[in-house]
Amino acid sequence: MSIKYTIMDLPGVLLLEPKVFNDSRGFFMETFHQKKYADAGIDHVFVQDNYSHSTRGTLRGLHYQLNHPQGKLVYVITGEIYDVAVDIRRGSPGFGKWVGAYLSEKNRRQVFVPEGFAHGFCVVSETADVLYKTTDLYNPDDEYGVVWSDPSIGIDWPVEVPTVSDKDKQYPGLKEAPEIHLPIYQ
Numbered sequence: 573m574s575i576k577y578t579i580m581d582l583p584g585v586l587l588l589e590p591k592v593f594n595d596s597r598g599f600f601m602e603t604f605h606q607k608k609y610a611d612a613g614i615d616h617v618f619v620q621d622n623y624s625h626s627t628r629g630t631l632r633g634l635h636y637q638l639n640h641p642q643g644k645l646v647y648v649i650t651g652e653i654y655d656v657a658v659d660i661r662r663g664s665p666g667f668g669k670w671v672g673a674y675l676s677e678k679n680r681r682q683v684f685v686p687e688g689f690a691h692g693f694c695v696v697s698e699t700a701d702v703l704y705k706t707t708d709l710y711n712p713d714d715e716y717g718v719v720w721s722d723p724s725i726g727i728d729w730p731v732e733v734p735t736v737s738d739k740d741k742q743y744p745g746l747k748e749a750p751e752i753h754l755p756i757y758q
Contacts, residue, residue: 576607577612579672583655585684586612587673594682601664601680603647604705614684616643618705626695626702631734633692634658634743637714638755640740641687643707651700652676653693654730659747660718664757668746670727688755690718694731716753717743 573697576589588609594635602616626632633656636642640676655675659666672724675681685691687707720727720736722745 580657580673580722581659582659582666582669582671582689585682585689586614586684588612588682588684590680598746603703604645608677609645612634614645614655616644616707618645618707620705620709621708622706622710624704626700626705628695628698628734629731629733629735631694631720631729631731631740633735634690634718634720635646635692635741636660636688636690636716636718636755637708637711638651638716638753639640640711640714641755642710643687644685644691644704645682646675646685646691646693646702646704648675649683649701649703650677650679651697653676653696653700653702655693656691656729657682657683657685658690658692658718658725658727658746659688660690660749661757662751663757667696667757668725670725672727681728688744688757692720695735696730716749717748718746719743722746748750
């Protein structure tokens with residue numbers, strides 16, 4: 573049995589809908605199955621799992637690593653988020669374009685964000701617990717970002733006045749980012 577998925581408007585970004593088995597005890601689902609995900613086009617090796625707990629209105633992102641790029645498989649355990657991927661690869665036909673999807677404990681959907689994309693999310697429920705697998709280890713010396721409110725990207729965030737970290741507020745817009753700080757489209 574394969575996993576149901578949709579290729580989003582940016583090639584490489586996938587919206588996945590794992591099969592959920594519900595009964596009177598609750599539910600069961602596979603959050604990752606190497607062969608099924610490879611059949612959907614995610615043939616990456618995941619090397620790190622991350623967990624984030626956030627309150628309503630929190631916006632995290634837009635983050636990426638340049639020399640140790642991370643593909644991310646993102647899903648929500650509790651609550652609901654609006655998850656966003658932005659193509660920041662120099663020379664890409666999708667450069668500066670974004671896609672977003674609601675992920676929640678109810679819809680059980682996942683998003684795969686490939687390497688070369690900036691990633692962020694905002695919390696639309698009271699709280700949210702988010703898990704994501706990455707294809708490379710986090711390297712604090714390789715942290716980059718694009719400001720979440722960049723008008724040249726124009727993300728339609730569902731939160732009017734988000735809570736954003738000081739670090740995330742300081743990132744440049746995509747057009748202001750030095751070219752050497754952006755990945756190259758392959």
